[in-house]
Amino acid sequence: MQVVATRCGQYTTIRRRALHLLQVSGQNENRVLFPLPTKRHASSSRPSPSPSPSPSSVDTSKPTLVKPFLDPDMLQSLQKKRVQKGESPVQASRALAVRDFRSKGSSRTRRGQQQQQQQQQYKPLQEDLDTLAMTQQSTFSTTTSTILRRTARDLGYVIMPDGFVRVSDILRHDFYRDYDFRKFADACENDIMDSFELALLPDYVDGGAKEVWWVRARRGHTIPGVDYRTHRVLNMGRFPSAAYICSPDRWDDIREHGIAQTSQCIIPLYRNIKGKLFRNNLRILRHAEILCITIDTEKAANLGVKFFVTSDLRYYAVGNRDGVIPLDAFHNVVKLDLKLTDLAPHPDTGFSKGKG
Template structure:
């Protein structure tokens, strides 16, 4: 199974499921719909015959979906087009993070920065990755999109951001949209962008950058242009995110609550993916 051998069996099963749904379905010959869904029965059958994913049944998959703090997955019961009686079966997909180019999951197009519930889009990364990102920008790497969170670590479990982030890159979404960059909002609240034609979100679209030092966030001087309105929006976003999580550090902060300003407008799965995620999330 995927993941670190020191991880619990539950975590390794979840990482293997994530790898299949985001990256490995084609290589493992598991049929996938254009919207990213695969039959849960196909996952279970794969688990039975594969040494990579043994001991997984329907209940295991269902529990992973229900208990995942970032709501990475979605299960639905829909007709099976291959069934002569149009029988309904269970399907599962990853909500985002795909490298399979033919997958197009349901997403809401963002036409204005105010379409983002908190009004904020921020990318968390490591100090090591930042030295390259500062020069070239954020890259989607082998994935279909660059992932951005609606808040910062410490305000609940936020889809689109790692807990281990050391650098926070705030994106000027409106400037990027005006320059022709597309943005979308996934079903579990992650802000997604394919970047430019080369798959990059260039540094010119970075609004500000902060370094996490303990419980403090320290702006990097060369990436911090004074903007009281944006600072206020950040503060409001933090309150909004706190409201989304209800003060629960394990809750998911993706409910459609707006900040005051936005109310009116509204290591790893595999070595390749590990390197991708180190630089892209």
Template sequence: MEGQKRGRIGGGGGGGGGRGRHGHRGGEDRDVRLSKSLSFALRHGAAQMGLDMSSDGFILVEDLLSHPQFRSFSLEDLESVVANNDKQRFKLRAHPEDGRLQIRANQGHSVQVTDLELRAVQPDAPDCPREAVHGSYLQHWPSIRSQGLRRMKRTHIHLAPGLPGGGGVISGMRKNCDLVIYIDLHKAMTDGIPFYWSENRVLLTPGDSEGALAPRYFTRALKLKPPQCELSLE
């Protein structure tokens, strides 16, 4: 209750400021603005924003809503974005010791989070896909084709078990991706590269010792924008 009460007080200034949930400021939907701000704070910027993040990636909601960047939002705004996010990017829970409300991002971190409750993919498990899909952009294809996929500043390379919308796939790539690369999961796992399921069914891998998935694990690549076509791996 303490977390909820403080959350509502912290959001009182702007949460009920007459704009409504779908009010606009600068042409952007209020929920979209909150989702983007949450993504930055929970995946990348907690330390520089002065927010205390636990080893498993959670931040107290009362601390978040007291931060200047979030004071215009209420607890109800936060709960709505978590519940209605189409990719289920965030998780709310009661702190296991004191019951205060906490929030975290399910994946996408550039900061090290030691316990994201990831589940290791087992090659003989019924839910282990034969291929996984990585979404990208055609402008990056020459580099990807020669150097492979890299996790860059993130802790994992993100993959999906299929194309968005297919077989219940909701996340794993951006909606505007115009390139997909298919990865032979079993071949990569045989070479010792681990893969994990996040809570919202995104496949994550740290890659090899260099943080990469080499081109030898690619099975095919598709250009998605019309006319859709398969790209050469050579």
């Protein structure tokens, strides 16, 4: 069989497939399958492809040169049908070789299209999941920020002067019914604005001190008596005692229930340092008598009372579970009888500058 080399890679593949078909069908006479292509013009700017191997380099003794995409028996049957319709064996072989080549290429194209369609189907699904996660995170941030900054006290939660609320209290809200602590902490950590702060702080639980998780908003609060710049006093060695000032007519109620919180859920205190009852921050009231209660802060902390100091060095306490400083934390109670004496009357008002 005479094999003619061509310059086109596609036709070379078709020629080899046709050669294989002729070998399979038993037609071994020498034939010219394809004519040589016309010579390109010398002025063409395209580089000429590398020359095909010479006819002598093609090994025709092997049973197959290129594995057909279709079954050989099927190709032989199709070739006979084409010959019966009036086509020459060469034309039939060439047509079937082209069909085999195109079928293989179209099959690869279909597989590529199927993979592309699957990727396009999965891509919207992933986008929907990402959008859903972002929506859930945004809803969590908005709801949690509203509770911690505005509505915690109205909802019945105990909020500290520094803005901290127990995580266990927050999780009782209906919005967090599908949340546990780990999911809640992850949502706080993933907040885009970094609006929340988690802290492990001591609390009085079941008759003893225990560290529990607290959460607060970093931004400003609208709840009265709450300021995120306030700090909790944890080292009672630096704050050994505190003084509470009130009128003597409140003693009967205090002796029965303890020192109760104000409407802002805080108890204002004054600091006692090294034997001095008051120092710099006591405002003397214009009463004839005042009641001064000295509190042992270490004992009060063990009974569930929490102490705080503001940025301008004002001291506050938050009562125990009952909202009071119990009598067991009292160090002593003193009734002060104040008498104002005009030592040097002021020329404008007539009142003295000093206090006695």
